[in-house]
Amino acid sequence: MKLIGLYRSPYVRRVAVSLNLLGFEYENEAITPFENPEAVSPHNPLVRIPTLVLDDGEVLVESYAILDTLDDMSPAEKRLLPPSGDARKHALKLAAIATGTMDKTVWAVYEGRFHPKEKYHKPWVEHNEAQAEGGLAYLNDAVLKADVAEEGWLADTDRIGQADVSATIAYSFALMARPKLGVAEKFPALKAFAERMEATNAFSSVAP
Numbered sequence: 662m663k664l665i666g667l668y669r670s671p672y673v674r675r676v677a678v679s680l681n682l683l684g685f686e687y688e689n690e691a692i693t694p695f696e697n698p699e700a701v702s703p704h705n706p707l708v709r710i711p712t713l714v715l716d717d718g719e720v721l722v723e724s725y726a727i728l729d730t731l732d733d734m735s736p737a738e739k740r741l742l743p744p745s746g747d748a749r750k751h752a753l754k755l756a757a758i759a760t761g762t763m764d765k766t767v768w769a770v771y772e773g774r775f776h777p778k779e780k781y782h783k784p785w786v787e788h789n790e791a792q793a794e795g796g797l798a799y800l801n802d803a804v805l806k807a808d809v810a811e812e813g814w815l816a817d818t819d820r821i822g823q824a825d826v827s828a829t830i831a832y833s834f835a836l837m838a839r840p841k842l843g844v845a846e847k848f849p850a851l852k853a854f855a856e857r858m859e860a861t862n863a864f865s866s867v868a869p
């Protein structure tokens with residue numbers, strides 16, 4: 662498989678960590694669609710990353726759809742989301758809050774990156790940052806409620822799952838991309854949890 666997109670993108674990274682955990686072999690083409698659109702557009706009409714080219718040439722786009730397909734391609738005992746019921750609902754909600762946190766952090770970054778200085782709208786940046794902090798606060802509470810800062814898994818599963826992957830990457834991305842928010846000081850339980858995850862090979866081998 663070929664995973665197109667650099668690991669600085671939280672969406673690419675959550676696919677990369679999931680590929681590692683599920684045990685798929687892949688190569689990474691570390692590019693951005695802004696600098697190298699010609700490398701993405703033949704595969705993905707949206708010209709976005711992550712884009713995953715499977716061994717048979719089929720192409721998957723959008724991280725949630727990619728992850729769903731990868732789980733479907735994996736044996737039940739390896740899948741990163743519970744199959745059904747309350748366990749699945751709980752894990753999906755945590756992963757959705759984490760992904761929404763990534764979205765709002767990315768939107769805050771894009772305002773500064775893609776608008777000329779005179780068009781930079783600070784209230785819009787602050788609006789997105791506040792939403793990202795709301796997501797991180799929810800995940801921090803979830804770590805405390807599940808008591809998993811030092812041991813165990815966020816969605817009360819018996820092994821690592823998609824809630825753990827996405828919550829960790831949402832935190833690590835906000836820490837890297839919005840240093841002024843001070844997320845390490847504001848969300849210490851989530852910080853401890855994420856640092857534990859980041860120390861494992863599945864995460865550290867795909868560091869941004």
Ligand SMILES: N[C@@H](CCC(=O)N[C@@H](CS)C(=O)NCC(=O)O)C(=O)O
Nearest residue numbers: 670671672694709710711723724725
């Ligand atoms: N919902 C998408 C978001 C992907 C996304 O926003 N990727 C960014 C890089 S972090 C991108 O490709 N941006 C280019 C663009 O949207 O024009 C997913 O989960 O895959």
